[in-house]
Amino acid sequence: MQAVHVTRHGDPSVLSLVELERPSPAPGEVLVKVAAISVNHLDLWVRRGMPGVKLPLPMIPGCDGTGVIVELGAGVQGLAVGQKVLLEPGYSSGKSAHDLAGDDHLSDDYQIRGEHFDGLAREYVALEARFVMPLPDACDLVRSAAIPLVFVTAWGLLVTRAKLQAAETVLVLGGASGVGSAAIQIARQIGARVIASVGSEAKAVLARSLGAQEVVRHDQPDWPQAVRKLSGGRGADVVVEHVGPATWAGSMRALARNGRLVTCGGTSGLTVEIQLPHLFIKNQSVMGSTMGPKNAFPAIFAHVASGTYKPVIDRILPLSKVREAHELLESRAVLGKIVLIPGQ
Secondary structure (H helix, E strand, O other): OEEEEEOOOOOHHHEEEEEOOOOOOOOOEEEEEEEEEEEOHHHHHHHHOEOOEOOOOOEOOOOOEEEEEEEEOOOOOOOOOOOEEEEOOEEOOOOOHHHHOOOHHHOOOOEEEOOOEOOOOEOEEEEEHHHEEEOOOOOOHHHHOOOHHHHHHHHHHHHHHOOOOOOOEEEEOOOOOHHHHHHHHHHHHHOOEEEEEEOOHHHHHHHHHHOOOEEEEOOOOOHHHHHHHHOOOOOEEEEEEOOOOOOHHHHHHHEEEEEEEEEOOOOOOOOOOOOHHHHHHOOOEEEEOOOOOHHHHHHHHHHHHHOOOOOOEEEEEEHHHHHHHHHHHHOOOOOOEEEEEOOO
16 A cells, blocks of 8 residues: 655655555454545654654654545444544543543543654554544545644634633634634634734635634734734733744734633744743733544534534645645645545
8 A cells, every 4th residue: 555654854855655565454443445634734843853752763644534444343333334434633542531531632641643653644544443433424535634633623722721702802823724724613613703813815815714803914013913903902812822933922912911822833933932921910821732632523523514614725635745745835835734645
């Protein structure tokens, strides 16, 4: 079968296509023919290498996708050959109190496919049955591949951590990105007022089409003041941050008194500064959030099936174009997600 390998850290040229033996499902596993995977910023970090983190190489990247079950391992029940399924991006032992509550992403042993161990950028994958979820009939296999990681991450940011409420104002940084586009839709469904930040007019159009009532350009120096003006001088009750150093200071200035800033990463770098008076004088909170709860997936895909949530896909490419996909995402030349099709 065809698969992508990261054999060493570096630029997109280190990505290679290899032929591997098709796996067989062990007891309790299902064999899935992968229909589509999406490319995330996590894939870029894995390819480049992360300071202080030793990754097992060679690595098959790819943390989320969809597929069709082609074989059941011994003892698997409740699933069927031919069923289209979501391939969940996370892994945990299933034994902790967090696992049993559906909050697997909070478990000490939580890991992500394509980062801590081999991922989904291949034609076939054998997974424990508990890590696949049947997709609603109305969900298209290819388009649904752009949903899992970014929507469960945005759900974790807004619902689990920030506990966003209807009528609150939320600022979504990078509103045309994968996580940003998902966060806009989740916030609007909750009933919040959404201000999105973007870096171009094309991205502004996209953010508005997803439900953002207001848009600011974070490539303009006065964008935090624009956010405060749009919010009647208060600032945003919740700020969704995933850009990092390039926008962090502005995000803190745009945060309201008693506001909550929640972050899931930093595409522009890993180190930021915090002015302590922001926190203690204005009673503000800064929170981290990794991924989101497994038990959010049924609700997320029910909204996808009904049309409330829509995947934002810039383009669909064959898996053989994985280097091009990384180059496009790295250059910020995409609106939404890139989806790759194995076997092409």
